[in-house]
């Protein structure tokens with residue numbers, strides 16, 4: 001399995017199919033404040049849609065649900081199940097991602113054996129409440145240098161207010177990819193926005 005350069009974060013399956021047709025191959029379902037049944041139904045149809053387009057399906061926050069609906073992976077933050085517990089529950093082939101805001105976070109996730117790290121936020125975003133301190137490009141640079149110095153090679157995905165114009169600078173620093181919600185979801189033409197992100201990745 002290759003960790004994608006473009007992770008799309010969505011809270012719905014509505015409007016997702018044209019984005020998958022546009023070439024998206026990695027989607028994270030990130031839903032807050034739904035009851036268990038609604039969450040199951042949504043996650044189940046999300047996985048079926050991703051399977052139709054051979055895209056990786058990642059469920060945010062809920063490892064047991066991710067396993068139950070046959071998703072490819074789960075993304076876990078500091079308030080969620082620990083990656084070590086999730087690995088024991090889900091096995092070695094399940095994709096597990098973790099959230100970081102500091103080098104120490106990245107190091108801990110690397111030691112816990114996650115498959116990728118979501119590092120952010122790059123800048124303020126309305127998509128997430130209780131945002132960690134904003135890193136800016138300078139913050140990323142420092143953390144990426146520490147990763148290099150410590151031979152940490154886990155793929156690192158930048159997140160938080162990412163725009164297509166940020167990609168060149170982030171890739172220059174050694175970031176593996178980006179996780180994006182609003183820049184695609186709120187674009188006038190979301191499928192065109194997906195293609196614009198993918199075009200940079202293909203350079």
Ligand SMILES: Cc1ncc(COP(=O)(O)OP(=O)(O)O)c(N)n1
Pocket residue numbers: 007028030060061075076077078079080097098099100117118119128129157159179
């Ligand atoms: C790729 C990626 N990186 C970070 C996050 C944030 O996860 P978390 O800290 O658990 O916060 P919530 O998304 O649950 O609000 C993510 N979802 N994806």
Ligand SMILES: Cc1nc(C(=O)O)sc1CCOP(=O)(O)O
Pocket residue numbers: 009030099100118119120121122124125126127128132159160161162179180181182183
């Ligand atoms: C889900 C999430 N986690 C973040 C973190 O910093 O951990 S920022 C974020 C929101 C990403 O969406 P957008 O591209 O709209 O900013």
Ligand SMILES: [Mg+2]
Pocket residue numbers: 060061075076077078080
């Ligand atoms: Mg979470």
